[in-house]
Amino acid sequence: MLQFLIRRSVASLIIIFLATTLVFLIIHLLPGDPVILLLGEQGAANPEFVDKLRKKLKLDLPLHIQYYEWMKGLSHFDFGNSLQNDVPVIQELVRRIPRSLELIFGGLLISILVGIPIGVLGAEHPNGLWGWISSTFAVLGFSSPSFVTGIVLIIIFSLSLRFLPSSGYVSFSENAMENLRYAFLPSITLGFGFVGVVIRMTRASLLDVINKDYIRTARAKGLSEKGVLYKHALPNALIPVISILGVRAGNLLGGTVIIESLFNWPGLSSLLVKGCFDRDYPMIQGTLLSIFVIFVLISLCVDLCHALLDPKLRQEY
Amino acid sequence: MGGPIILLLLMMALLSHEFSPADPLKINSRNILKSPSRENLLGTDQLGRDILSRIIYASRISFSVAGAAVLIAVLVGVFLGLLLGYFEGWLQNIGMRVIDILVCVPEIFIAIVVVAFLGSSLMTLILTIGFLYFPQFTRVTQGITLSMKRREFILASVSVGAGTYRIIFRGILPNISSLVIVQTSFTLSFAMLLEAGLSFLGLGIMPPTPSWGQMIGELKNYIYINPLPVIFPAIALFLAVFSINMVGDWLQDRLNPEIIK
Numbered sequence: 128m129l130q131f132l133i134r135r136s137v138a139s140l141i142i143i144f145l146a147t148t149l150v151f152l153i154i155h156l157l158p159g160d161p162v163i164l165l166l167g168e169q170g171a172a173n174p175e176f177v178d179k180l181r182k183k184l185k186l187d188l189p190l191h192i193q194y195y196e197w198m199k200g201l202s203h204f205d206f207g208n209s210l211q212n213d214v215p216v217i218q219e220l221v222r223r224i225p226r227s228l229e230l231i232f233g234g235l236l237i238s239i240l241v242g243i244p245i246g247v248l249g250a251e252h253p254n255g256l257w258g259w260i261s262s263t264f265a266v267l268g269f270s271s272p273s274f275v276t277g278i279v280l281i282i283i284f285s286l287s288l289r290f291l292p293s294s295g296y297v298s299f300s301e302n303a304m305e306n307l308r309y310a311f312l313p314s315i316t317l318g319f320g321f322v323g324v325v326i327r328m329t330r331a332s333l334l335d336v337i338n339k340d341y342i343r344t345a346r347a348k349g350l351s352e353k354g355v356l357y358k359h360a361l362p363n364a365l366i367p368v369i370s371i372l373g374v375r376a377g378n379l380l381g382g383t384v385i386i387e388s389l390f391n392w393p394g395l396s397s398l399l400v401k402g403c404f405d406r407d408y409p410m411i412q413g414t415l416l417s418i419f420v421i422f423v424l425i426s427l428c429v430d431l432c433h434a435l436l437d438p439k440l441r442q443e444y
Numbered sequence: 445m446g447g448p449i450i451l452l453l454l455m456m457a458l459l460s461h462e463f464s465p466a467d468p469l470k471i472n473s474r475n476i477l478k479s480p481s482r483e484n485l486l487g488t489d490q491l492g493r494d495i496l497s498r499i500i501y502a503s504r505i506s507f508s509v510a511g512a513a514v515l516i517a518v519l520v521g522v523f524l525g526l527l528l529g530y531f532e533g534w535l536q537n538i539g540m541r542v543i544d545i546l547v548c549v550p551e552i553f554i555a556i557v558v559v560a561f562l563g564s565s566l567m568t569l570i571l572t573i574g575f576l577y578f579p580q581f582t583r584v585t586q587g588i589t590l591s592m593k594r595r596e597f598i599l600a601s602v603s604v605g606a607g608t609y610r611i612i613f614r615g616i617l618p619n620i621s622s623l624v625i626v627q628t629s630f631t632l633s634f635a636m637l638l639e640a641g642l643s644f645l646g647l648g649i650m651p652p653t654p655s656w657g658q659m660i661g662e663l664k665n666y667i668y669i670n671p672l673p674v675i676f677p678a679i680a681l682f683l684a685v686f687s688i689n690m691v692g693d694w695l696q697d698r699l700n701p702e703i704i705k
């Protein structure tokens with residue numbers, strides 16, 4: 128088990144390292160002179176301004192020196208300063224990352240809490256009402272773009288019922304209850320897109336497991352149907368569901384982009400979009416890198432859970 | 445079931461001129477954010493433009509961007525997949541690993557950064573989206589090619605002296621077509637969603653050219669004034685994506701019955 132942990136962690140570190148290089152390359156190899164873009168037409172006409180800004184951004188140094196500076200900065204978590212207000216990028220990142228994580232976590236929670244029971248019911252009554260409900264729900268969830276779900280939810284809950292706010296954010300430390308109120312709709316929207324996957328996977332996997340021999344044995348031993356379900360079938364059936372979660376973690380992370388914009392939730396993805404509009408290069412670099420790192424870490428966590436639940440995986444290593 | 449919807453949407457896209465009741469670009473500042481009425485069947489947007497017409501013209505843009513992008517993704521991806529799958533060697537191994545990594549990357553982030561820097565011309569959008577989705581095709585193709593390579597009919601071709609080109613294109617390609625077709629339909633809906641997402645954020649199709657995502661993005665700010673306008677492009681987008689997925693599911697069932705969903 129420890130070996131597996133070490134191997135996966137090392138692999139993740141390598142990927143993170145590659146990601147830092149990739150981010151650097153993306154930013155610096157894209158065409159368009161950042162200095163000209165930042166100064167605008169009038170500023171760019173003045174060669175003195177251009178030179179000063181170039182020096183300030185360290186863009187006059189050769190590429191590999193810039194790369195070295197970037198990596199050096201990363202080693203002590205210095206992502207440079209924002210071009211908008213000269214505040215260290217890392218400051219804003221630290222503020223915003225937990226907010227995005229909150230939405231992702233909320234979405235995951237909702238999709239699991241709703242998806243697994245529906246999937247189980249769908250598997251138990253494949254041709255009955257629940258079977259139909261689970262399939263339809265799954266397809267709806269899978270097909271609804273997040274904007275559509277989000278807007279429908281906003282119209283129902285914020286506009287008509289005036290029950291939940293449609294945008295904004297209150298930090299947890301300020302007011303936990305308010306924070307959850309603001310997070311509720313975005314999390315449901317994020318979860319809704321994912322719940323379809325969970326339902327389908329749970330249902331298919333449970334149907335698969337129910338026919339296995341060890342379930343027959345458990346029943347033959349006299350275990351009640353519920354006992355069979357909860358103690359033997361379900362835990363085994365959930366394993367593929369968890370592995371799907373890992374694969375689709377990227378989808379959830381990507382989903383935050385639309386959702387944060389729709390609900391004005393000040394998280395990591397909206398920081399990226401803002402940085403792109405402002406042409407704030409250090410910010411874009413830092414945000415993009417954080418996104419990749421979070422993605423790798425989520426995959427790592429899911430793999431670990433997967434290995435914990437499925438001893439077969441551990442033996443491979 | 446998705447078929448009829450798709451056909452209707454496609455017809456709408458191709459015959460936009462005939463279908464749309466008004467000029468999608470015509471601004472009318474005295475008539476903004478109106479609910480559906482006799483003149484404007486689906487209401488007007490924040491600049492007074494007729495929403496129904498804009499939705500119809502937007503279908504053109506959404507389908508063409510998604511379609512062109514997927515075309516690029518298929519051509520590049522399948523070609524690369526065939527090469528990586530058929531020829532062996534350390535280069536191919538590295539290639540496969542790279543593709544594996546590329547498949548995992550969440551596309552929208554790269555798309556945002558690239559489009560923010562390179563501008564949102566139609567060409568840039570199509571190329572970006574196309575290149576973001578080709579790894580999926582490569583992976584599918586290379587997997588199949590690898591397993592196909594060892595099958596008897598391929599070995600038979602080789603022993604008869606068939607050239608590499610012939611084996612790849614006449615032997616392997618026809619057999620992967622069903623998988624590629626299914627993958628294409630799903631990628632089409634992803635590409636459409638990606639374009640809608642970019643336009644929603646203000647980075648994709650720029651006004652005044654209409655796109656469903658862009659309309660949603662603009663109209664969402666006026667929900668409290670009038671929630672109806674924003675619903676219509678949202679429904680249009682949903683119908684398009686939903687019907688493409690339905691068709692994809694159906695194709696999956698028809699062509700690849702043995703593959704578990």
